[in-house]
Structures are given as C-alpha cells and as structure tokens.
Amino acid sequence: GTHGGVHLGEEDTSFQWQCVEQPIGKLLFQRFLEGEPGLAAARALWAELEAYERCEEAEREAAANGLRGRFLAPGGAQHCGFISAAAVATATG
Secondary structure (H helix, E strand, O other): OOOOOOOOOHHHHOHHHHHHHOHHHHHHHHHHHHHOOOOHHHHHHHHHHHHHHOOOHHHHHHHHHHHHHHHHOOOOOOOOOOOOHHHHHHOOO
C-alpha cells in the first residue's frame, strides 16, 4: 500500500529540493557558486538559463545561440568546461 503520496527520505535531501525548489537553499547555493572562482561561470549560466525559461518563444533561438557561444563553446567568455559535449548536444534544437 501507499502512504497517500507522501515520500520520506531521499527526496527531502535531493539537490533539486534543497538547491532549486527551496528559496533559501537556492539563494545560499547561488551565493556559494558566486564565491568560488571556478564556479562563477556556472552561476552566470544558471541565471541565463532562468532568463531563457522566461523568454518569449520568438526570442528563444537567439537566446540559446547566445548561451552556447558564451558558456558552451570552447573559448567562450564564460566557458563551462564541466558540461559534457553530450549535454550540450541535447540542448540544441
């Protein structure tokens, strides 16, 4: 039997829950990224992706191209080398 859809345990401590869905956790995590020299680009990418999510449909292609050039292309202004080529490939389209 189920427990009325209540999930206990692992979900409560997931990254998605603590660092994305919870406003305090999200703020603290983003502050952490900003303070780490190697992770500031990740924070900038996160901010840009959130802006992209709010884009009008007509603006999305240009926004996506800008994101790719800035964060995902080797030599980009804030290249995020920790993102795999496979992840980048799935982001196109």
